[in-house]
Amino acid sequence: MSAIKVVVQGALGKVGQEVVKAVSAEPEMQLVGAVDLKAKADTLALPDGSSVPLSSDLEHILTSFKPQVLVDFSIAQAAMSAARLATERGVNLVIGTTGLSPDDLKEIDRLARAHQVGAVVAPNFALGAVLMMHLAKIAAKYLDYAEIIELHHHLKVDAPSGTAQATARAMAAARGKPFLQPQGRPAASRGEVVEGVTIHSVRLPGLMAHQEVILGGPGQTLSIRHDTINRECYMPGVMLAIKEVLKRQGLVYGLDALLGL
Ligand SMILES: NC(=O)c1ccc[n+]([C@@H]2O[C@H](COP(=O)([O-])OP(=O)(O)OC[C@H]3O[C@@H](n4cnc5c(N)ncnc54)[C@H](O)[C@@H]3O)[C@@H](O)[C@H]2O)c1
Numbered sequence: 611m612s613a614i615k616v617v618v619q620g621a622l623g624k625v626g627q628e629v630v631k632a633v634s635a636e637p638e639m640q641l642v643g644a645v646d647l648k649a650k651a652d653t654l655a656l657p658d659g660s661s662v663p664l665s666s667d668l669e670h671i672l673t674s675f676k677p678q679v680l681v682d683f684s685i686a687q688a689a690m691s692a693a694r695l696a697t698e699r700g701v702n703l704v705i706g707t708t709g710l711s712p713d714d715l716k717e718i719d720r721l722a723r724a725h726q727v728g729a730v731v732a733p734n735f736a737l738g739a740v741l742m743m744h745l746a747k748i749a750a751k752y753l754d755y756a757e758i759i760e761l762h763h764h765l766k767v768d769a770p771s772g773t774a775q776a777t778a779r780a781m782a783a784a785r786g787k788p789f790l791q792p793q794g795r796p797a798a799s800r801g802e803v804v805e806g807v808t809i810h811s812v813r814l815p816g817l818m819a820h821q822e823v824i825l826g827g828p829g830q831t832l833s834i835r836h837d838t839i840n841r842e843c844y845m846p847g848v849m850l851a852i853k854e855v856l857k858r859q860g861l862v863y864g865l866d867a868l869l870g871l
Pocket residue numbers: 619620621622623624625626645646647648666683684685686687688705706707708709732733734735736844
């Protein structure tokens with residue numbers, strides 16, 4: 611089988627650089643081009659000493675190097691124009707960029723179906739994080755109390771994290787009834803309550819992204835914890851999506867859907 615030809619948009623960004631490294635190291639894939647608004651040279655050096663074409667012009671890269679898959683870790687607006695350009699040319703999409711609206715997702719699905727290509731959009735490509743949420747949903751049916759401690763680096767601006775809120779919502783939906791709350795007056799130090807789940811947000815230098823879901827019942831607690839050490843954590847999920855997207859048509863939203871969880 612010939613290698614899957616891949617282009618990365620956002621290739622000079624924090625996650626994009628990891629994708630470039632991971633695709634280059636994958637025998638079943640061939641990185642044929644890289645795109646970034648900040649491109650200053652016309653080639654990008656790869657870890658093995660070779661190089662690939664680099665440009666700020668996605669259309670030029672798509673037309674000249676004819677990839678099968680475009681991976682995007684840039685900004686929402688760029689991801690959407692890339693989705694239009696790529697699907698028109700029969701290129702499958704793997705999008706990790708966050709901030710896409712429900713209308714954007716509908717448009718991606720429509721474009722992918724119209725051009726008979728696949729599109730995987732996942733707000734979290736870390737396999738462990740997706741599994742943590744899945745396991746928390748299973749446990750939510752059996753234990754009546756739940757709290758989440760999410761810990762992130764000090765530069766994260768939002769709190770609670772999107773993943774913590776999504777976990778609380780998914781747990782409440784799986785449970786089908788509200789979690790119980792301890793009695794007593796609400797206090798600021800008790801954190802924010804989402805769907806009956808109290809979320810505590812820690813922000814400190816030295817942390818990356820960590821989340822612990824603690825469920826409580828009579829005489830016992832159950833902790834489900836996920837820790838990311840660096841941005842490599844997203845790569846197994848991205849590599850899986852690049853391989854799987856070729857077998858799909860239309861939008862697959864979320865790594866959990868791709869894994870069939
Ligand atoms: N899905 C996931 O698992 C996951 C994980 C981490 C980050 N993200 C998301 O991925 C995106 C990128 O994150 P990051 O930390 O690498 O950011 P970053 O700022 O380090 O990188 C973004 C890159 O995109 C480039 N870019 C911006 N506009 C562009 C355009 N119009 N055309 C081409 N390139 C453009 C920038 O020059 C930059 O190099 C963000 O939306 C972030 O929230 C998703």
